Amino acid sequence: MFLKKLWWKLLGAALILIVLNRGLLTPLKHGIVDLSPTRSQAGATAIFEVFAYNSHYDRDPGSVRAYLRPHRPASPHREGDLLLAASTVDVRSATHLRLKFDLPAFLPDPQKLAAFTLIVDSPGDGPAVLPGKLIIGQDSIQVEEGIRAWTSRGSPEFSEWRKHWFPYRNILVETIRNTFFHVSLWFAMFLLLALSVYYSFRYLRQPLVDFDLRAFALVRTAMLFGLLGCLTGSLWARYTWETWWTTDIKLNMAALTLLIYLAYWVLRLSIEDPDRRRRISAAYNAFALATVIPLIFVLPRLTDSLHPGSGGNPAIGADDMDNALRMIFYPSVVGFMLLGLWMASLLYRVDRVEIRLDEGENIF
Template sequence: MRFLGLAWWKWMSIVLFVYVITRGLLVPLKPGILNINPSRFQVGQSVEFEIEGYNSFYTKATPRVFFKISDQYLCRADSIEVISETKLKIKHLFHNYLPVNQKIVMASVIVDSEVDGASVMPSKLILSQDSIELEEGIAAWTLDKPAQFNLKHKYHFPFRNILYETIRNTFFHVSLWFGMFALMFGSLYYSYRVLKYSKPEDDLRAYSMVYVAVIFGVLGLMTGSLWARFTWDTWWTNDIKLNMAALSMLIYIAYLILRASIDDPDRRAKITAAYNVFAVVAIIPLIFVLPRLTDSLHPGNGGNPAFGSDDMDNALRTVFYPSVTAFILLGFWMADLWKRVCVLDAQDSLDFD
């Protein structure tokens, strides 16, 4: 089916890209807490500190601030002064005793407002006490009536600490890898067809899919590297997923070099197809299995399912799935163009002879 002379799936990739870029860049992040300064306190004295919010509207509705220890003990901040849209000044007197059996404890901060909804900064405050008095601490850290937090129903991407706005990279970096995997399986299929039916066109298809997969893979490594630099503070980590990605790149580069070193087209098709099938089928299980056995910085490892409810929420999903589709279709489009040029080239050199 064609529309204005272009296959429908190519149009679809264009439309999806427009959707992904506009929606993925324009939807704001959920309001969150960027920083709390200072954050180390001795209990039993009046303290003062500042909370910095992100994307928040503190002047529209003065928020309530809570401190939380180990899931159940809450206490409300004494006085809140709104300095600007994104800045709060808190004055609070922490009670003499904490509701725990330790000298030092980490407390989370919850800022809750009608406009922004509730946002949490986990384990940021470090509170220390000199002596332990569990009963009194629990009494002081229990609210009279349960706190009702405001939910925000507006369409937002989730706010994650350290990641912040780079959560949008899921639509570009992660989808790039999905596109690469799709191309990889495509080339595997056509390599299998080369072995079975030995048609020269299938060989060119497999080759051009590998070519585009290498481009996608290199771009994936570069974008991932940039993202890692500003998230984990390093260009390259010894993460199992990175090593496996580098490994699959090496395989495909070997495939391209092997292609260049055989002259006879028929034999080249057979040999490279055999290598492609062997390499991909032997290595792919490792790429999918090994990261799940060992710990990794990436989601979906150490026994967790990839893209479970912790990593993705519904707002992200509405952009992520279209972006994966868009990148897969773009990859196949690029491979299609490359293959058509290769076919013309082959015909051309035949005519020339």
């Protein structure tokens, strides 16, 4: 029997161990935390203090390079060409740079104010980008002159990306690793709920107590995962969105989901007659999932949400996840799903033995 086989439980445990190992020990790429000042004037000699995270600039101070690039290029095909190298790069410490730029008199932009992106490249750490933080102003506008002054002489060579390292994101920083735990819990919860609806349908077609027990065990495990998903998300939000709970649509819909399944549990407890209880709760379970899918998958995509993927597909779309994260995220989803199935199978087996002892006969 599949439930009592050991291999898939060990597989789940091994996957979670690999995820813990790789997910916690893989370093982040270096990133630019802050730049000051963030305003400057065309034609000036500008000095910027740059603070970075996870960088090792002092290892090879001579080969650290810094560049400015228009955040929105004047014309799209010129994007690669427009680049201004720092005239001096002063490495103050492993994470602190002092940059000097001789800004040309005109900007390659038809506006008085234009946003610029800072790129810092260091051979040991790879390139890092701070997009659009720096605003440079100009008094008179001469776009062609600006483009000529900003066109780089010879294309600069960037050092290689650390492909398997996790991306640096301001605000998130190391908490990007929570993707493997918080998000996987929700994915696993949905698999468990879908499976429980499958057993509920089988019960409705063929009223065997066994199917009902399986569905109920799966729902309870899914509720534990959902509760943990809420708690871990709340902790994560406290240190990134600066609040335990927001009115973000996905949060409230997730809480509603838990309430819907709490109602399922209460419904089961409130019906005395076992046959009626099993039939009604099987039907309720099917409707519950049919309600939850639009709540969690459809509504947050239609409105604005703090979660990734409002108006798109999170976790699968290219914007929200990079390949280094994906390599750990997918094994983690499978690992948590197998762990959930294992926990549900234990609950189901205890329920089965309990009923057998209560009724004093084999009803299966």
